[in-house]
Amino acid sequence: MNPNTVTHGRAGTSAIDAKGLVKRFKTGRTFIEVLKGVDFDARHGEMTMVMGPSGSGKSTLVAALSGLLKPDEGRVDALDVDDLWDHSAGRIDKFRLDNCGFIFQGFNLFPAMNATQQVMTVLKYQGVPKDEARRRAVAALEEVGLGARLNQRPDSLSGGEKQRIAIARALAKDPALLFADEPTSALDGENGQVVIRLLRRAATEHGAAVICVTHDPRLEAWADRVIHIEDGRILDDQRRTPDPNATLGSH
Amino acid sequence: MSLALSTLLYEWRRYMAAIVALAFSGLLVLAQVGMFMGIGKAFTATIDRARADVMVLAPGSTGLFNGGPSGVPRRIMPVVQSHPDVVAVADLDGSGGRWQNVVEGDAARKTEFVQVTIIDAVPGAVTVPTDYSNDLIEALRQPFGVAVDETALGRLGVKLGDKAIYNGKTVRVVAVTRGYPNMMQAGVVMSRDTLRMLGEANTGDRVGPLMVSTKPGADPEHVVAQLNAQSRGQFKAWTRAQLGEANQAAMFKESFIVIMLGFSLFLGILIGVAITWQTLRGAIMANIKEFASLRALGVSMGSLRAVVMELSFWVGIAGILASGVLTWAVSLLATSSGLTMAFPIPMVAGVCVMLLVIALASGFLSLGVLKKSQPADLLR
Ligand SMILES: Nc1ncnc2c1ncn2[C@@H]1O[C@H](COP(=O)(O)OP(=O)(O)O)[C@@H](O)[C@H]1O
Numbered sequence: 001m002n003p004n005t006v007t008h009g010r011a012g013t014s015a016i017d018a019k020g021l022v023k024r025f026k027t028g029r030t031f032i033e034v035l036k037g038v039d040f041d042a043r044h045g046e047m048t049m050v051m052g053p054s055g056s057g058k059s060t061l062v063a064a065l066s067g068l069l070k071p072d073e074g075r076v077d078a079l080d081v082d083d084l085w086d087h088s089a090g091r092i093d094k095f096r097l098d099n100c101g102f103i104f105q106g107f108n109l110f111p112a113m114n115a116t117q118q119v120m121t122v123l124k125y126q127g128v129p130k131d132e133a134r135r136r137a138v139a140a141l142e143e144v145g146l147g148a149r150l151n152q153r154p155d156s157l158s159g160g161e162k163q164r165i166a167i168a169r170a171l172a173k174d175p176a177l178l179f180a181d182e183p184t185s186a187l188d189g190e191n192g193q194v195v196i197r198l199l200r201r202a203a204t205e206h207g208a209a210v211i212c213v214t215h216d217p218r219l220e221a222w223a224d225r226v227i228h229i230e231d232g233r234i235l236d237d238q239r240r241t242p243d244p245n246a247t248l249g250s251h
Numbered sequence: 252m253s254l255a256l257s258t259l260l261y262e263w264r265r266y267m268a269a270i271v272a273l274a275f276s277g278l279l280v281l282a283q284v285g286m287f288m289g290i291g292k293a294f295t296a297t298i299d300r301a302r303a304d305v306m307v308l309a310p311g312s313t314g315l316f317n318g319g320p321s322g323v324p325r326r327i328m329p330v331v332q333s334h335p336d337v338v339a340v341a342d343l344d345g346s347g348g349r350w351q352n353v354v355e356g357d358a359a360r361k362t363e364f365v366q367v368t369i370i371d372a373v374p375g376a377v378t379v380p381t382d383y384s385n386d387l388i389e390a391l392r393q394p395f396g397v398a399v400d401e402t403a404l405g406r407l408g409v410k411l412g413d414k415a416i417y418n419g420k421t422v423r424v425v426a427v428t429r430g431y432p433n434m435m436q437a438g439v440v441m442s443r444d445t446l447r448m449l450g451e452a453n454t455g456d457r458v459g460p461l462m463v464s465t466k467p468g469a470d471p472e473h474v475v476a477q478l479n480a481q482s483r484g485q486f487k488a489w490t491r492a493q494l495g496e497a498n499q500a501a502m503f504k505e506s507f508i509v510i511m512l513g514f515s516l517f518l519g520i521l522i523g524v525a526i527t528w529q530t531l532r533g534a535i536m537a538n539i540k541e542f543a544s545l546r547a548l549g550v551s552m553g554s555l556r557a558v559v560m561e562l563s564f565w566v567g568i569a570g571i572l573a574s575g576v577l578t579w580a581v582s583l584l585a586t587s588s589g590l591t592m593a594f595p596i597p598m599v600a601g602v603c604v605m606l607l608v609i610a611l612a613s614g615f616l617s618l619g620v621l622k623k624s625q626p627a628d629l630l631r
């Protein structure tokens with residue numbers, strides 16, 4: 001476990017609570033309603049998986065929960081912030097800087113920076129002193145198994161390794177909320193398994209509330225909870241017992 | 252190393268267009284400054300390399316020959332001579348006229364107006380420039396012998412030893428000088444005796460500028476001050492250094508130089524900003540997803556703007572360096588073809604500031620593309 005990590009909240013307590021989320025997009029002259037009154041909550045120490053077919057509104061939900069895209073209706077209470085969307089853009093940026101980690105399908109790493117610099121950059125913007133930032137970056141990279149790749153740039157790394165840098169970049173912040181949108185879909189089975197296990201660990205060992213969006217049903221094995229969404233509505237919400245040692249066959 | 256600097260170094264190819272544009276903007280202005288300053292230097296060459304420490308000119312004149320009456324009444328000469336620190340006084344006679352080369356066969360016939368200056372063809376004379384060799388002086392001692400600068404040979408259509416017609420009389424090129432280019436008008440040097448034999452020596456009651464040498468150990472500034480105290484508006488004495496500076500400054504008051512420089516400055520800034528702006532825009536767009544991921548992680552728009560501004564600052568620095576290299580290459584080329592360029596520090600500093608301002612302005616203009624760094628777009 002990352003020695004610098006603080007655990008967030010008590011496992012099982014609510015980390016994020018959203019009510020009545022509605023989001024519409026304008027397409028041509030008509031509006032399409034992508035979220036049709038979604039209630040959602042996620043807890044510390046748990047991996048909450050959001051599953052559903054493509055176009056069902058999963059990503060839009062994550063964007064609304066994490067302060068990236070303002071919903072048209074509804075409210076989001078996250079950690080100690082009541083009604084996140086009632087705050088200024090600057091305050092929401094600060095909330096994300098302090099509390100949120102993101103893992104996207106793409107890796108979005110700066111070509112010019114080596115693994116350590118990628119991770120340090122965000123810490124620097126958090127105001128972490130340089131030496132400590134380096135220490136934490138190295139620890140996070142070791143945690144994702146890249147201890148031997150600290151000085152390598154993205155162009156000399158595989159897709160799986162790049163995604164692990166992105167995870168290290170998210171984890172080094174010790175985020176209380178970790179959002180992952182299709183984190184494995186650009187990866188092969190083996191690398192996908194490494195990534196989902198790291199996310200599982202972020203929940204179990206760091207106490208983060210991990211919200212993972214996927215359309216891959218095989219990832220369910222690692223989840224504490226699986227929420228199915230279709231056409232902007234939640235269909236069902238099941239608790240289950242995660243199996244951290246589950247395996248993912250190749251795609 | 253910062254994000255901006257490491258990006259510039261690692262992805263330099265992406266920024267090359269901007270750096271090259273800045274380099275050429277700088278070159279456009281610097282090369283002209285260098286050329287004009289170089290010409291200015293050449294203009295003042297006769298002043299800078301004169302043996303005289305003090306020169307006496309008509310009031311209001313700042314050059315030995317360039318425009319306006321530069322001479323003084325002949326009766327001033329004994330007045331200057333009588334100063335206790337003055338060793339020698341000589342008037343710098345000059346003339347001008349039509350020059351034709353003597354062609355054999357079908358070579359090109361040239362007709363040019365030339366400006367004539369004289370020396371007293373005696374080693375050590377106060378009218379002889381310090382860099383004239385004894386051989387050169389001896390050559391000019393030959394009747395009807397003239398010296399032409401190497402940069403004017405082509406224009407006058409002659410080479411060493413050639414005959415030519417000056418104001419209808421035959422003269423011969425007996426020497427070639429080096430380091431006395433004149434962009435405006437070709438110059439010819441002859442001895443005072445040759446000018447007299449051509450019938451063009453000044454015999455009136457006004458003479459050309461006075462070249463004055465002072466006693467070793469005397470302070471020329473002191474002599475100048477004392478001479479000026481008794482001028483009563485009829486002349487003005489200068490030290491060599493003072494006159495050189497005033498001469499060069501006067502050249503920059505020429506309106507065509509100001510117009511040309513101003514136009515290049517305008518063009519350089521316009522092209523520099525346009526290309527640098529578009530290049531920066533493209534380069535930022537290429538990394539827009541990475542910027543968006545930083546936005547998602549909570550890095551503020553202001554911080555990203557700072558990254559872009561820092562990036563444009565470094566692009567500006569790279570542009571200044573590239574501009575320096577280009578200008579240096581061009582000045583070498585110019586020197587090898589007989590035109591020396593000069594780069595006074597304040598002018599160079601000004602151009603550096605200009606390039607930096609261009610780069611920063613371009614960075615400022617390209618801040619707009621950061622709006623495209625929408626982290627929600629990374630969620631698919
Ligand atoms: N910025 C947008 N403008 C218009 N339509 C959008 C926008 N973002 C998403 N949509 C539409 O909303 C629907 C749901 O999108 P999304 O939340 O990305 O679904 P999922 O992640 O479940 O595949 C899709 O039909 C998509 O086309």
Ligand SMILES: [Mg+2]
Pocket residue numbers: 058059060181630631
């Ligand atoms: Mg999606």
